[in-house]
Amino acid sequence: MNTVFFDVDTQIDFLYxxxxxxxxxxEEIVETxxxxxxxxxxxGIPLISDIxxxxxxxxxxxxxxxxxxxxxxxQRKPAxxxxxxxxxxxSRAPLDFWPAGVSQLMLEKQxxxxxxxxxxxxxxxxxxxxxxxxxxxVTEICVQRVAWGxxxxxxxxxxxxxxxxxxxxxxxxxxxxxxxxxGGTLTTSVHITGASTRLA
Numbered sequence: 257m258n259t260v261f262f263d264v265d266t267q268i269d270f271l272y273x274x275x276x277x278x279x280x281x282x283e284e285i286v287e288t289x290x291x292x293x294x295x296x297x298x299x300g301i302p303l304i305s306d307i308x309x310x311x312x313x314x315x316x317x318x319x320x321x322x323x324x325x326x327x328x329x330x331q332r333k334p335a336x337x338x339x340x341x342x343x344x345x346x347s348r349a350p351l352d353f354w355p356a357g358v359s360q361l362m363l364e365k366q367x368x369x370x371x372x373x374x375x376x377x378x379x380x381x382x383x384x385x386x387x388x389x390x391x392x393x394v395t396e397i398c399v400q401r402v403a404w405g406x407x408x409x410x411x412x413x414x415x416x417x418x419x420x421x422x423x424x425x426x427x428x429x430x431x432x433x434x435x436x437x438x439g440g441t442l443t444t445s446v447h448i449t450g451a452s453t454r455l456a
Contacts, residue, residue, distance in 0.1 A: 265306060266289050267324055285391075304360075307364055311366075314366060342360035343355055395422035396427040415440055
C-alpha cells in the first residue's frame with residue numbers, strides 16, 4: 257500500500273449555499289473531489305474521508321455556527337464523493353487495521369483536526385503508505401491540519417490545489433507556502449489522475 261487518498265470534510269454543510277457553514281465557491285470542487293475518489297476506488301487506492309459528526313450542543317459551536325450535526329442532511333457527503341464499498345467509523349471505534357473489502361473509510365470526528373483522534377497516527381503507520389494525496393475543505397483550517405499531521409509523521413504529502421477551497425485567499429496562499437517549505441508538494445487533479453477529472 258504505497259498511496260492513500262485523504263478527502264477532508266467534503267460535506268453538504270460546507271459545500272453548498274444551503275449548507276449551515278457554506279464555504280463560498282466550494283460547490284465548484286465537488287466534481288473534482290468525486291472524480292479523485294472514484295479514481296482511488298478504481299485503482300485500489302485506499303480512500304480516507306474524514307467527516308464532522310457533531311452533537312446538537314457540541315463545544316465547537318462556541319466558536320463556529322452549528323454544522324454537520326450527526327444524522328442531519330448537512331452532515332452527509334454528496335453522493336458522487338461516495339464509493340460503493342465504504343464504512344463509517346465513529347471517533348470512538350478502534351482503528352487497528354483497514355477493513356477487508358472496504359474502499360472508503362469514513363472517519364467521524366468532533367474537532368477541526370482529524371489528528372485529534374489519538375488512534376489515527378498509529379493506524380496510518382500500520383497502513384505502510386508513504387504517499388498521501390490530500391484535498392477537501394477548508395484549505396487553511398481542516399485541510400491544513402491533516403497535511404501538517406501527515407508531514408509530522410514523515411510522510412510524502414501532495415495537496416491537490418484544484419480540489420480544495422478556502423475561506424480566506426491570503427491565508428490559503430500562506431498555507432500553500434508554508435506547506436511547501438515543510439516539504440509538501442502542490443499538485444493538480446490532472447497530474448494525479450493523468451486525465452481531466454471532469455471526464456473521469
